[in-house]
Amino acid sequence: MPQAAAYPIHLDLAETDPPVVPHPLLSEPGFARLQRARRRFSWSLTAAMLAVYFGFILTLAFRPDLLAAPLTAGQPMSVGIPIGFGMFAFTFALVAIYVYRSNTVYDKMIAQIREGEPS
């Protein structure tokens, strides 16, 4: 089965490129399902991270007073401190969710598809 450009690399020495032969797995419903699920998952988590991060940055730029208020009256700790450390925790939590789900769900789907692939 000729493939488009697997390693070792295809060099563009020829005048014309060989026509692309679609990989047989592209017509497998299992592959399409996997790809849809993974991309939706990855981009959702990315959107969550960007929303929270730029939410924080824009709060800094437009309403810094929101972060400046004391957490409890009379104490020096401002609201911004737990929010700042919370950003660390949130970042790590998103990464952990991604790794957990990939290890438990998507790796199995990938293994199934690869098993079925004639090679």
Next chain:
Amino acid sequence: MNRALIAASLLLVPLVVATPVLAATPPVGQGLNLIAIAMFVAFVAATLVVTRWAAKRNHSVADHYAAGGKITAMQNGWAIAGDYMSAASLLGISALVFTSGYDGLIYSIGFLASWPIILFLIAEPLRNLGRYTLADVLSYRLRQRPIRGFSALSSIVIVLLYLVSQMVGAGKLVELLFGFNYTSAVVLVGVLMVVYVFFGGMLATTWIQIIKAVMLLAGCAFMAFMVMRHFGFSLNTLFEHAITAHGKHDAIMRPGGLVSDPVSAVSLGLALIFGTAGLPHILMRFFTVSNVKAARKSVLYATGIVGMGYAMIIVIGFGTIALVAQDPLYHNSAGAVIGGVNMVAVHLAHAVGGNVFLGFICAVAFSTILAVVAGLTLAGSSAISHDLYATVIRQGKASDKDEMRVSRMTTLVLGVLSILLGILFEKQTIAFIVSLTFSIAASSNFPVLLLSIYWRGLTTRGAVVGGMLGLITAVVLTILSPTVWVQVLGHASAIYPYEYPALFSMLVAFAGIYVFSVTDRSARGAWERAAYQNQRVDCELGLGRKTVN
């Protein structure tokens, strides 16, 4: 030959150490910092032992660029964390907290937030499609020669700028910490990094990075613990003392002037969060593990380690306000901090741990620079030897041996070049260089890499033209910004009014890539779009990588 050269470089260390210029700068601690020098020499000796061990296992191109793919997830997690936490992290962020309190936290949040982005969008496709460099991924369907030429160029620009900033930092740090002169410090760093990479390749570079990261984190943990113990393990007590000690009083508990105007704020945010995903020395770490699962897990470990490190550095920063700011021991007669504000963490080390711990932190700070420059050098030399030499020049016909030879020659050249640039830039204000590096990475490598993975319509023309436009825009806007145009070049007012270019340079890059791709009517462009579907299969399943290197 290996042994002889490594032995020769070992001889260099006491040579440089034996000629301290004591009169030039006041030592950071009390008297000549012999403990610091002893610890530093011990670290260098350990790294040379590691390099010798690694050199015996460094036989092929796969070993040299990617440690044969044998690094475990945990090891890679530490190495990534090490690459990421340069001396600037400990010294720079604690200094930022020292001068303006809360603002120090903002930087570190941005640095950490880039990791999820890399993991969710880049890490696994990179591992599945590539082998040694990011150009391997780009050239899956794009034309080998132009795309590798572009990628090598932008990677070399990033690596050289980053190297210069590290070299200048190293020279000044060593001048201060150990008392020997700037030029010999720069030469020492250059020689050591060449030795590590030349002989030990990726294996040595990785292990040096791991050792340093463990030392750095242990040092930070001890300092943060001692600070907290001093204040009865109460953050509120620490903050109270910091507010009393600081000239800005309770302003240090809230956001200050770091991100005043929204455009600069968003630009800085973009550069921090997307720049890391375009740094070649970070991306190459994903090729050193055996499979995609290990790559994924290494990001989890790295995020945990870096996150903990930054949290501790913030505590250390407030600790410096509470314990260093008012102590005359750490100030000169004019009332300024000895060695400048970047040294506050070093002073704190003395305050909480005495001379021995001060020596340890000095050695850690310097070893951090050594490990980071070694990684940068390897990334730079692989861009030249793997992308430019083996593919563009020799068109894939170079033997393993030739490629390795060119890679080592490039390492030598990069070493000499960074020593010369380090000396040349001694007196320059280089604070803008690190942010420029991130801005370029976010505007050239990152958009091209992202779109090559996720956009069917990308063609070689769009990638090369758009990527170059992004790179040029980032450089030009930085030159025209207040930090360079006014502060370095001495003009009255800046042509580009904002501090950071990323918002505009990323827009230019993405727009450029889009326009020059969709208007690409060539047959090759059509082929590249058609080839995307097969790339999707390999991207998800990694079929091209059934065998590990």
